[in-house]
Amino acid sequence: MRMFARLILGLLVLKAAAASPRFSRQADLDTYDGNYDEDLDNIDVENENMYDYEDGLTIDEPQIEVETLDPPDYSYPEPEGSQEVKLEEEEEEELPRFIQPVPQGSGGSGVLMGPDTQKGMPTCLLCTCLGGSVYCDDLRLDSVPPLPKDTTHFYARYNRITKINKSDFASMNKLKRIDLTANEITVVEDRAFMGLPELEELVIRENHIPQLPSLPETMTLIDASQNNIASKGIHKEAFKDMTGLLYLYLTDNNIDYIPVPLPDSLRSLHLQRNNIQTMHQDTFCNLNDFNYIRNALEDIRLDGNPINLSRTPQAYICLPRIPVGDLI
Structure with missing residues (x-):
């Protein structure tokens, strides 16, 4: 029953479509066998009328112009305080830049590269300055160059320096x-190193110093x-008050006795190849206190001296190790 109803409904739709103007025109075109060129104008007129009726447009209606839009503005507002930062940066760029001079040294009015030397150039141009260290090795120097005041370590090895003056290290507090x-x-002027409150290490080996x-x-x-140091070239009790002395090296000199008293802090004493012939019982130990032990002094070199260590055994009974030298 439903199928029959659908067939009746389809026939009615087809009949209505056949009666419509478009369907009739399409049927006319399908059956048309006349001259196409003769009726072209009539067809255009009909088409124009059709478009006017269906779309509501006319040939005289102005066309829509398409314009190119400007690119979007992506300039976002700047955060608060950014303009002040920019102004400060511009002011800093406009300020003149000054070169900070290196502090002047002990012997001249130095500026950028330290004080001028006798060779006509600043110390830090003649030598190498790294932080507080100044390296003037193997430059054929005949005197100590003026140093920047902040120098902490000074090296002038393998040169031709002949004399150390008091003024060479004046006011070098670091x-x-x-x-x-x-x-x-x-020649070393006697108080050439006494004005150095921070001095801890002095190396003057391989020279011709008599005192x-x-x-x-x-x-x-x-x-x-x-060097050429003899016993008379060492001040009496020269090392007594050096309570932090750790290493004393006087090898290959003309010393004929051990320079006592030595501080308890001493660890190494090198006196090989001198002219030491005798040793006292209290050179290292305390005869009044047989329980005294000098624990720090573990390295004593007396080899190459004309001394027989076996003759004075009480002199080093308080030591942790026997000195190196001849026992016969």
């Missing part, structure tokens, strides 16, 4: 180490090996 190895030094200069009590290392 200087901790001086190394003048392998020069031609014959050990006075040194501050802050010393921890003294190396005056391979």
Whole structure:
């Protein structure tokens, strides 16, 4: 029954479509066998009328112009305070830049690269300055160059320096180490190093120094090996008040006795190849206190001296190790 109803409804739809104008025109076109060119104008007119009726448009209606839009503005508002930062940066760029000079040294009115030397150039241009260290090795110097006041370590090895003056290290309050190895030094003014409150290490080995200069009590290392120092060239009780002295090297000199008293802090004493012939019983130990032990002094070198260590056994009974040297 439903199928029959659908067939009746379909026939009615087809009949209505056949009666419509478009369907009739399409049927006319399908059956048309006339001249196309002769009726072209009539067809255009009909089409124009059709479009006017269906779409509501006319040929005289103005066309819509398409314009190019400007790109969107992505300039977002700046956060608060950014303009002030920019102004400060611009002011900083406009300020003149000044070069901070290096503090002047002990011997001149230095500016950027330290004080001028006798060679006509600043110390830090002639030598190498790294932080507080100044390296003037192997430059054929015949005197100590003026140093920047902030120098902490000074190296002038393998040069031709012949004399150390009091003024060479004047007002060098931060200087901790001086190394003048392998020069031609014959004279050291006695108080040349006494004005150095921070001095801890002095190396003046391989020179021609006849007398050990006075040194501050802050010393921890003294190396005056391979010089011409005799016993009379060492001040009496020169090392007594150096309570932090750890290393004393006086190898290859002309010393004929051990320079006592030595501080309890001493760890190494090198006196090999000198002229030491005798040793006292109290050189290292305390005869009044047989329980006294010098624990720190573990390295004593007396080899190459004309001394027989077996003759004075009580002299080192308080030591942790027997000195190195001849026992016969």
